[in-house]
Amino acid sequence: MPHRTPDWLLERIALGELPPEELAAARARLATEPGGLERLAKLEADDGATLAKLPPSQVAAEVERRRRVVDASRSLSASTPPRRWLPAVALGLPVAVGLALLMFVSQRELPEEPRPQQAVLLETTRTKGLEPKLLIHRQTAGAPEPLVDSARVHAGDVLQLSYVSGGRPYGAVLSVDGRGSVTLHAPEPPTGPLELKGGTVPLPSAYALDDAPAFERFFFVTSDEPFDLNALMESARELAREPERARREPLPLPPSLSQTSLVLEKGPRT
Known part of the structure; x- marks a missing residue:
């Protein structure tokens, strides 16, 4: 067998x-x-x-x-x-x-x-096939709905963000929208990069989408070393100034930082 x-x-x-x-x-x-x-x-x-x-x-x-x-x-x-x-x-x-x-x-x-x-040791290490990723679920009257890249969302939708570290010890979760705004979702408070945990980890607070037009793009940035959170946010603001670039291009980050992202397309409710 x-x-x-x-x-x-x-x-x-x-x-x-x-x-x-x-x-x-x-x-x-x-x-x-x-x-x-x-x-x-x-x-x-x-x-x-x-x-x-x-x-x-x-x-x-x-x-x-x-x-x-x-x-x-x-x-x-x-x-x-x-x-x-x-x-x-x-x-x-x-x-x-x-x-x-x-x-x-x-x-x-x-x-x-x-x-x-x-206590069982919970330290994680990147291995082949194990990469950092961001998971997003929309809260509904029934079971939470997993959202994939380019999924259609609406103002007022409540989202639960979760991450899988892939063995990276430090990270941050942020988003940019079609209005050019940047939102930091984790760490909270923003005193330094988030110390990542193993497994699938939900962020402590859900996030309600506002009425910013066109899209909301979520980034999960990870690193092997602590990094400057202020510099990361400035890079995000630089990209967000041009919404069409922010929708499709990566954050301008140094090689020491890795990133993954997920775009949600916003539209009116039918």
Whole structure:
């Protein structure tokens, strides 16, 4: 029988919650399985849609919780020698499983805060096939609607933005619109670049589109090193001064910064 990556391991691959060597090996095995990468893509899409359903207060609480787990993990890794990651069978129900379940069962009570010695390292590393990306869902009366590049939107639509870091440690999310305005969505407050987390991470606050014409283009900028957020915003303002360029051209950034973007076409409601 062909090898099939178990669901619990697939969740960790999607969340980036494996040490670098384990993550690279797990993704390589997944790529050789029939339908393996399709399973991963579906899980990531379902994860983003589920997170988009949560109220902003619960999303913010979960983001803060993950930050504390990562901080505890970093403290642990700095004070103890390296050791191999243990599978879920050996640990019972480790912290990583609790976080994955929380994203799929949003009404359950949050599990106990992990003790440092139990924390699973959440550091991520870029690997082949794992790239930074931005996810956008439109809130509707039913399930959140995932939006793709060039999707049609309207003034008043409420959007939930999420990112996948692809192993980059620093980043920022911003947008430019057809009126030439620039909006910084993360970090908040804008004191420096956002320290990115692993997995699919929703921004704490949803974003309501205003009546700016034509389009809204969202950028996710990432870097291996801290960068000047003010310089990034000035580059965005420079591009936004010419709306037609802002609609299709990349931000004028140094080679040390990478970017991905998604354009939403704005129009009247029918």
